[in-house]
Amino acid sequence: MTTPRRGTVLVADDDRSVRESVAEILESDGYRVVEATDGEEALERLHSGEVDAVLLDIKMPRRDGLSVLDVMSPPPPPPSVVLVTAYDVEPEVKRRLGGRVIRILRKPVPPMLLLDVVDDAMRAAGTAGGA
């Protein structure tokens, strides 16, 4: 890795191809990436700390993304959360999420947009990138 560390991103997605390709894009842009294959694993990663931003899929085994949002209590400072989902998010769910999510993205997300959003998330979490 020649690029400097720009913060840690948790990529929680049960689809291995998606999860790994997203991770690789983020790593190639200088981020540290931790992966979770389901909701429970995502909670564990969050509770271990050091996560600045989360790309959270909604539909996952064991525990879905929305449930993860409801029960997580990571050590401060709280990470910025970006929901990335193949499904529509109902307006009432959006209202319920309130300010806990900085952006909701619909799959497939163009990689350049993904990088922009992660950059924004890092800023929101106070971990401004090296750029």
Next chain:
Amino acid sequence: MDQGWWRLLGGATAVDAQAGPTTGTKSTPRIPWWGSAVFVVVAALAIVTWTVTEQGVNNQSTALLKNNAAQIELLLQSALNTVQGELRSVAFITANAGNSSTVLAQQSAGLRAQPAVTVAVVDSSGPAPRIVAVAGSALTVGETLSPALAAVVRNGATAMAGDIVQLGGQRMAALSASLTVSPNVAAIELTPLTTKAVPNRTGPYSKVYVNLYASPKPDASELFLTTYGPGPLPMPVATSPLKVGALNWLIAVSPKDPLIGGAAAAAPWLILGIVLLVALLLGVFVELLARRQHYARALVEERTAELVQAQRTLVRQERLAAIGEMASVVSHELRNPLSAVINDLFLVRRRAEPELNEGSERHLANAEREVYRAARLSEDLLAYAREREPQLAEVDLEALVAEVLENSPAPPGVSVTVDAAVRFQADPALLTQVLENVVTNAYQAISDGGTVQLSGRREDGSTVIVVEDSGAGIDPEVGQRLFEPFFTTKEGGTGLGLAIVHRLVDAHGGEATIDNGQLGGARISIRIPGQGRAS
């Protein structure tokens, strides 16, 4: 016309017969002919019954008439015997009184109740029978008898005899009887005949007409006595032979009125009338039943057809819903693989970029374009298949259009004019999608540059949004088909853009139409009903 009353009776109307069940495909069954059949059968029975009864009454009538004729024969026989006795008595007394015409006149007063009747005493002892005493004007004393009259006297030598004779241009009924002790002495009675009826208004046989013929056959020239008058007796006629000495006479009898009584004679007709009436009532009753049944059957068929139709619609809707659900699932499930492909293409490009040659660059760009197109198709399918209940809120069209144009900016060379100062009730999210699709459609029509006009106004309680471009326009033959899913005239389109517009406008209870406008290109008009105002 109100045909309710007829329907209450179970009648099928002409309208029913023409229209048939309103939704069914079966033809209306023909109204059965049972009513007419029942009428015909019972009417035939009535006629048979009438025939049999009439026959019976006629037989009875004929028997009675024959009985009458026989009794009249007995009566006449007895009367003739009386006349015979009287004639013998007159002859005997007159002969004993020396053939005195005066005595004869006295003795024959009973026989000559009518003055035209002549009674004479004949002596046949000589070569020719001659008159020896007379009372009346038809004969004179000393006169020799005419051969016809002589024949009557001769026939009456042993028993009573009688015949019709011509005498001085007058038809006379001649009766003769000779004395048993002295056969040469006879008395004759001559009564002028007329065809005038002798009335028989009283007495036991006043109910019949009687003709007495001085011959064995009913010969009009031999009519001896009639209570009817000239001409043959009216039918039915019964006859009975009458013995007058050695001669055979004939009695003919005909009833004045039915002998067995008016009621009995009317019975067959009464039965015929009643049974025909019953036939008619039965026919009408059966006809009504048949019509009721026919009506009920038509109704059942109509309802069944409606049910079948409803069931088909339901099945179709379920199928469409299932297809929609499947499209939705497939679209969602495609999103992860598409994501992975897009990400991998990005990584390939990033790694290879420094030394990417022209050919590889072209292939990579092509792959990226197509994978995004697949993503768009999946998005459109989802948008089309999604079940929607519009969440109405007040929409500021001007603001909404500004947002849409920000998300979908006009391509280079395209100018957009907006006149949309109107607020109305609609689902903002759905309307945004509608406008995005319509505006994108317009952009695609003028990819080489041009104008897009977007306007909104209130009209007849609806909001009308018109999006018009300066492109090539549409083929009028194609028209509304452009709103059908997967119908496209563009290369690379998903064929769902305008179909989604149609569905979303439809979900609002509105309508979308397409034609060619003033700018020369296509014009899409969207009408959304409901409250609103100019802003």
